[in-house]
Amino acid sequence: MSWKLFELLVQASLYTVLISFISITIGLAIGIVVSAASLSSQRALSIPARTFVSFFRGAPLLVQLLLIYNLLPALGLNVPSVVAAIAGLSLCTAAYQAENLRGGFQSVPRGLLEAADMAGLSAFQQFRRIRAPIALRLAFPSLVNEAIMILKASSLVSVVGIVELTRMAQDLAASTYRPIELFSAAGLLYLIINWLIASGGSLFERSFRWGRP
Amino acid sequence: MTTPAISVKGLIKRFGEVEVLHGIDLEIPQGQVSCMIGPSGSGKSTLLRCMAFLEEATEGLIYINGEPLGFAPGPQGKPVRLPAARIRAVRSQIGMVFQQFNLWPHMTALGNVSEALKTVHGVRKSEAEERAMLQLKKVGLAERAGHYPSQLSGGQQQRVAIARALALEPKIMLFDEPTSSLDPELTGEVLNVMRSLAADGMTMVVVSHEIGFAASVGQQIAFLEQGRLVFAGPPRDVFNKPRHPRLDQFLDTYLDRGAAMLA
Numbered sequence: 001m002s003w004k005l006f007e008l009l010v011q012a013s014l015y016t017v018l019i020s021f022i023s024i025t026i027g028l029a030i031g032i033v034v035s036a037a038s039l040s041s042q043r044a045l046s047i048p049a050r051t052f053v054s055f056f057r058g059a060p061l062l063v064q065l066l067l068i069y070n071l072l073p074a075l076g077l078n079v080p081s082v083v084a085a086i087a088g089l090s091l092c093t094a095a096y097q098a099e100n101l102r103g104g105f106q107s108v109p110r111g112l113l114e115a116a117d118m119a120g121l122s123a124f125q126q127f128r129r130i131r132a133p134i135a136l137r138l139a140f141p142s143l144v145n146e147a148i149m150i151l152k153a154s155s156l157v158s159v160v161g162i163v164e165l166t167r168m169a170q171d172l173a174a175s176t177y178r179p180i181e182l183f184s185a186a187g188l189l190y191l192i193i194n195w196l197i198a199s200g201g202s203l204f205e206r207s208f209r210w211g212r213p
Numbered sequence: 214m215t216t217p218a219i220s221v222k223g224l225i226k227r228f229g230e231v232e233v234l235h236g237i238d239l240e241i242p243q244g245q246v247s248c249m250i251g252p253s254g255s256g257k258s259t260l261l262r263c264m265a266f267l268e269e270a271t272e273g274l275i276y277i278n279g280e281p282l283g284f285a286p287g288p289q290g291k292p293v294r295l296p297a298a299r300i301r302a303v304r305s306q307i308g309m310v311f312q313q314f315n316l317w318p319h320m321t322a323l324g325n326v327s328e329a330l331k332t333v334h335g336v337r338k339s340e341a342e343e344r345a346m347l348q349l350k351k352v353g354l355a356e357r358a359g360h361y362p363s364q365l366s367g368g369q370q371q372r373v374a375i376a377r378a379l380a381l382e383p384k385i386m387l388f389d390e391p392t393s394s395l396d397p398e399l400t401g402e403v404l405n406v407m408r409s410l411a412a413d414g415m416t417m418v419v420v421s422h423e424i425g426f427a428a429s430v431g432q433q434i435a436f437l438e439q440g441r442l443v444f445a446g447p448p449r450d451v452f453n454k455p456r457h458p459r460l461d462q463f464l465d466t467y468l469d470r471g472a473a474m475l476a
Contacts, residue, residue, distance in 0.1 A: 112318075211361025
């Protein structure tokens with residue numbers, strides 16, 4: 001395989017990384033809100049949150065992407081297809097991350113919040129200073145796992161016309177008749193990126209051990 | 214007559230069907246150490262938690278320095294729940310120390326003690342840490358300020374928890390079995406901090422199995438059994454013979470826990 005082809009794949013993989021990174025970040029923000037809402041004692045908050053989770057976790061991502069891609073123009077929103085792709089990935093990962101975080105939030109010992117009550121922290125201050133940091137720490141390994149899943153799932157956005165790593169490999173394979181080399185190279189690139197995510201995750205995890213060995 | 218630090222009026226607490234407190238009336242005097250003793254399941258911890266509004270009374274009212282906490286008497290005699298900000302304001306007069314310490318694991322000792330000063334009271338970080346340091350010095354842990362809870366012994370963690378409560382300058386300190394989850398050799402350091410706090414004239418309510426502490430430091434003793442206040446009074450009335458038969462029975466089981474001096 002020529003150096004030129006490999007360069008095209010690397011460029012496309014940067015696009016994969018960018019789309020995934022944006023989606024994971026947006027998904028985390030939505031996921032925090034959704035997990036907090038799903039734990040709320042107010043049903044007006046918890047029911048929509050749980051419905052959101054069951055929809056985006058229950059339907060295949062491919063279907064969601066095609067739906068959003070076709071729905072937005074039908075609603076009169078003519079946005080570039082990359083927006084539809086990021087929207088689909090973000091909403092899907094938000095549902096999974098919300099569930100991971102919900103587990104984290106539920107594992108925060110009740111006593112820590114009672115101590116915060118006694119120290120005068122308001123519900124929001126408790127969320128920001130006590131619950132969220134501890135829940136994030138507890139959910140972190142599953143969040144890294146989710147990031148890896150999304151990076152791989154981003155190959156699906158090729159269906160809405162985004163030329164990311166998988167699509168680029170397909171296109172190049174079609175024009176060069178060298179599918180084995182191209183898909184091997186694409187697979188290797190995914191592997192490298194995910195290895196980087198996993199290593200970054202463990203490094204980050206080590207930086208907040210809070211004194212544990 | 215001065216307003217009691219805490220007054221409990223007709224407190225009934227039910228958990229579902231089970232009634233654990235059957236109508237408690239109790240006044241905690243200012244500037245004294247009040248100890249609540251009684252067998253496990255007698256409701257003493259629940260009573261203490263109601264005083265801090267960590268448990269909501271099913272019926273009855275709690276007053277902190279004359280102000281209602283949680284619920285206030287309503288127009289038709291039915292108590293009305295006070296707004297969260299009001300609850301926080303009244304509760305700010307109380308500091309609480311828990312059996313399980315409940316230190317925030319993601320903050321150092323200094324972070325735990327300075328947190329509420331920064332977050333709730335808007336004190337500048339440098340000043341909050343200076344004040345927190347002062348409290349850590351008071352409990353003898355200045356050199357452990359940078360340690361996380363997981364790097365401290367149980368006794369040290371409990372002393373940090375006391376410093377955390379004291380940093381907010383409460384008028385009343387509540388202790389919920391502060392030494393019950395400590396190894397016997399670590400209880401002393403916590404009890405010593407509590408003794409010096411008592412010597413400074415802090416109003417304290419202590420739920421404890423440390424009968425020795427109750428007898429030597431307590432100025433008021435309340436004995437609970439099966440959700441009822443059997444009696445309350447100064448230690449000489451409570452511990453000196455002839456004793457209330459139920460207390461006598463209770464103390465018998467605690468002779469090996471420091472009550473031998475009372476036998």
